[in-house]
Amino acid sequence: MRILIPLLTLIFTCTAVASAQLPFYTDDADTTEKGKFHLEIYNEHDILQRGAYPAKRQNTLVFTLNYGVTKKLEVGVNAPVITLSSSRTATHRTVTGQGDTQVGVKYNLVDEREGSRMPALSAVFYVEAPTGEVKKQLGSGLVDYYLYGIVQKSVTKKTKLRLNGGVLFSGNSSTGLIGVQAERGQVFTGNISLVRDFTDRLKLGVEIFGALSTRESLSRGQLSTQLGGNFNFTEKFALSFGILAGRFTASPRAGAHLGFSYDF
Numbered sequence: 001m002r003i004l005i006p007l008l009t010l011i012f013t014c015t016a017v018a019s020a021q022l023p024f025y026t027d028d029a030d031t032t033e034k035g036k037f038h039l040e041i042y043n044e045h046d047i048l049q050r051g052a053y054p055a056k057r058q059n060t061l062v063f064t065l066n067y068g069v070t071k072k073l074e075v076g077v078n079a080p081v082i083t084l085s086s087s088r089t090a091t092h093r094t095v096t097g098q099g100d101t102q103v104g105v106k107y108n109l110v111d112e113r114e115g116s117r118m119p120a121l122s123a124v125f126y127v128e129a130p131t132g133e134v135k136k137q138l139g140s141g142l143v144d145y146y147l148y149g150i151v152q153k154s155v156t157k158k159t160k161l162r163l164n165g166g167v168l169f170s171g172n173s174s175t176g177l178i179g180v181q182a183e184r185g186q187v188f189t190g191n192i193s194l195v196r197d198f199t200d201r202l203k204l205g206v207e208i209f210g211a212l213s214t215r216e217s218l219s220r221g222q223l224s225t226q227l228g229g230n231f232n233f234t235e236k237f238a239l240s241f242g243i244l245a246g247r248f249t250a251s252p253r254a255g256a257h258l259g260f261s262y263d264f
Contacts, residue, residue: 022240023228023257025209026162026193029120029152031108032068040064042259046252054090059083078102082138099132100139119153145169158197165190187213204229222250236263
């Protein structure tokens, strides 16, 4: 049973990752074009679970920069600025500072080909450095080592299904007060998203994501869903938006996402 629960969580849920197609946490199999940069900046404002009291809200401003080393290899860095808002009973009602910084690499193993049943496959590995201040609850104080795989398949010409599954070998999946905060054992992650091109510029989709530690109960895990999409103003610039809802201690009760991406 201890093995079964993490495996089920791996199949049906996911965690926040270093890079994805905004606003979704579910990563795609594509990599940044060789010699080009891909910039993502987004803001997510969340209402925290009651178990996080006296903290009530968390605002996360995230900066991500990816670079295409080759046609199939991408490197990236991700750094958040976190603001925690607490009740009047807290010593500091508002705390702002840098969170933990991620550095990662993505490799595209297989491209999806028209007429083939074989999906696109990619693998991602990243290390997260404890740059956030632990006393202010902005960082975990742990070095994270995270490996996950990506499966991407076109359901129709305009609809894509994406699945991620992985494991944090060391550290935890938390960003501020959101995410599994276990200090020992592995954290299993997984996610699933379905995104459709409604027009040449507008994409809308839904996803489920979460995480579970091998040393924590299910109630201490993460399980969230998001409805959102993105609108391409140009081939290089896109606006992203989404609304979130979650269950269990490591997830926000509700949240909203607004951001943009730019290729150069």
